[in-house]
């Protein structure tokens with residue numbers, strides 16, 4: 001196998017088959033449309049047992065004792081285990097963060113429960129019905145403790161500690177400063193203050209979490225079948241925490257029914273099931289139910305941003321100071337500073353601002369732990385764009401003009417942002433202008449004014465999105481977070497010419513089986529039908545960093561493309577030798593090798609592949625047998641894409657409802673592999689943003705009980721409440737990535753939240769209302785209108 | 794609790810089983826009949842992923858007990874495409890319009906759309922949006938699903954399906 005870590009990006013264009021950029025129908029659809037997908041809970045093996053978890057009914061309580069005798073006596077129950085048992089079988093998770101206290105999470109808690117839904121015991125039984133019955137019979141003796149439920153109050157003296165291993169509930173407080181913030185504020189004509197708070201919410205993949213763990217006693221190997229976005233990293237963690245060697249663990253991620261950042265960590269329930277499969281030597285499956293998913297998987301977005309902007313009278317932004325808060329919940333699945341810090345370094349958005357200081361605060365509370373939900377920094381665009389709007393309002397300037405005055409243009413790049421990130425080939429200003437070419441703002445202002453005259457409230461929200469898509473290993477190094485951003489691929493042209501590709505990214509709807517087939521077929525001069533893409537199985541796929549952020553296109557498809565180019569080069573070297581023609585006179589089209597300008601092909605890709613395996617003595621002396629390439633690729637420190645969103649809403653005074661009347665996105669994700677799939681990512685992302693702006697919220701009552709544990713209480717957008725979204729692509733290739741691919745998929749969420757919230761704010765302009773808290777559901781809107789005395793009775 | 798024998802027709806074939814009275818139809822279909830295309834997204838009757846046709850009516854199999862289906866005829870997602878895997882127009886349109894991403898909601902969407910088009914072969918966009926409002930999809934943003942159903946209606950999906958669905 002050829003192994004390459006080629007630092008030079010090969011910008012050579014493949015056969016030019018036009019496969020990159022084609023809206024190829026998806027290879028995965030046939031099985032998914034006919035009911036033949038294979039999701040975790042579809043797996044069934046002989047002798048399989050089922051797990052159910054006993055969960056804390058309290059937000060904060062000491063575990064005094066657990067009596068499982070009644071549960072164990074129930075026919076069909078095989079085992080009941082607690083944190084004490086699991087502490088002997090597994091090691092705890094320790095999350096470290098530079099300059100802060102490490103946080104420790106036991107497999108199941110032994111001393112106390114820290115949130116409503118915290119798992120305290122696991123029942124293993126012959127079927128799920130019995131397992132759930134038995135879970136009800138487990139008697140846990142609790143001593144109630146006072147819950148910590150408000151992040152700003154978490155540090156009050158006398159507040160009980162959520163994590164007794166920490167000195168304070170305020171886990172992190174860090175300030176970062178760039179430029180000369182004092183002078184910027186001293187020179188300002190005005191200092192304008194804003195604040196933005198996002199509600200707590202959760203990921204809600206329609207398929208919940210789950211696992212089927214199988215212990216092969218003869219081989220002493222664990223197979224862990226579970227929808228995992230980062231299967232290799234999960235394998236590493238599983239091996240460590242189970243005390244196995246990493247070559248004793250195989251993680252297989254089957255079809256995943258949506259993930260959105262939820263299915264990254266090794267969850268405690270999953271580890272418990274794996275440990276018990278080994279201990280009992282029985283396959284065990286666990287599929288969480290919706291209540292568990294809503295209460296006890298991961299939550300996100302419980303954060304707020306307060307901004308002070310130093311501005312000149314002409315609208316130039318001289319400097320920004322920001323105070324950021326995040327409620328991290330009860331345990332750390334990620335370094336606590338990780339998500340909120342992204343809000344910090346992204347907050348300057350599309351704007352040239354040199355003087356900047358931000359402080360992050362991360363509080364630990366008695367709520368479900370925070371995770372990375374698609375666009376973990378999602379609040380950021382609303383905060384930036386909302387601040388620019390406020391600046392314009394307070395200075396009596398046009399908000400479009402204030403944006404344009406401060407925006408970074410293509411000609412300003414390469415541009416290094418105050419926190420040190422390099423922007424290249426971004427059309428922040430140009431895409432904004434394009435959006436306003438497509439949406440007639442003047443015309444809208446006229447309709448808005450006449451609608452106001454009739455008592456109707458229309459509003460428009462403009463949001464320019466800066467989306468960090470692909471993090472290279474240099475980013476991880478610089479941030480102090482553990483991990484890498486490189487990716488790995490194996491491309492095998494088999495003896496008959498059929499192509500198998502293995503890449504370390506893992507799909508949960510992004511269509512990688514199709515897009516990777518496109519980039520590989522293009523590089524190798526083959527067809528997408530001839531390329532099979534195999535993902536998610538750590539026994540056959542090279543070690544990759546999986547799917548998180550929006551790295552699938554630039555890192556995942558990028559490395560597959562590079563590996564296929566390496567294979568192509570070998571094919572052409574062999575063909576050149578065989579045909580006695582120079583290598584640069586050759587090309588491959590649909591699997592046939594041509595001397596350029598000749599009508600007849602003289603050799604096929606399959607002929608060369610056959611030679612590589614079955615007749616290697618015919619190869620040039622410098623070529624090794626076989627036609628398999630393993631390649632890794634480490635993308636630049638950080639790759640960005642950008643977009644501009646325009647949203648028009650009507651707010652109904654009498655009901656407080658918000659209806660979205662029109663929605664535009666101008667997206668620049670660089671070179672697109674499959675525009676149809678990108679459009680799908682935009683629409684899905686925007687609608688997730690709409691959900692956050694208008695509907696969704698994970699709510700705790702005063703005692704810390706989660707009161708949103710069903711789809712009756714937790715509302716995600718439905719088909720009858722979302723708009724059509726009009727999309728226009730600008731394709732400005734990134735100069736530093738394979739084929740100029742930038743990637744995207746989180747930006748649409750950022751833009752969705754921002755443009756909807758700003759449109760509502762615009763609709764309510766002049767009524768004395770400040771829209772600073774999500775979601776904007778009818779009762780909040782009615783509250784605003786009532787407070788402003790502007791509600792119709 | 795005692796198991797009860799049930800007999801039904803599933804995707805045109807005889808099926809029977811011994812089920813406890815509390816067993817959900819969704820579990821019976823998935824676990825006992827091994828037809829795992831019917832998905833369970835909530836068991837709360839809210840997401841629509843588990844939708845099947847029960848005597849021609851779209852029902853949520855997670856809200857139905859298996860014993861209630863005794864004697865009934867059921868069509869699941871596995872019974873929608875032709876026997877050679879040829880896609881039903883609704884399925885084909887979803888593929889053409891990229892009406893699915895992860896595909897977890899898709900079986901429920903397909904079955905719901907088939908029932909909708911049978912009852913209303915030329916639905917308005919609003920009728921499609923309302924008809925699909927009980928099928929949660931977290932991936933697509935719905936637009937492509939709606940467009941797909943419009944496309945299926947345009948090619949006369951309601952009459953071109955096999956007998957069970959049309």
Ligand code: FES
Pocket residue numbers: 832833834835836837838839840841842843844853854855856
């Ligand atoms: S699983 Fe039946 S409606 Fe959700």
Ligand code: FES
Pocket residue numbers: 206257258509892893894895896897898899929930931932933
């Ligand atoms: S396609 Fe993923 S939930 Fe609909």
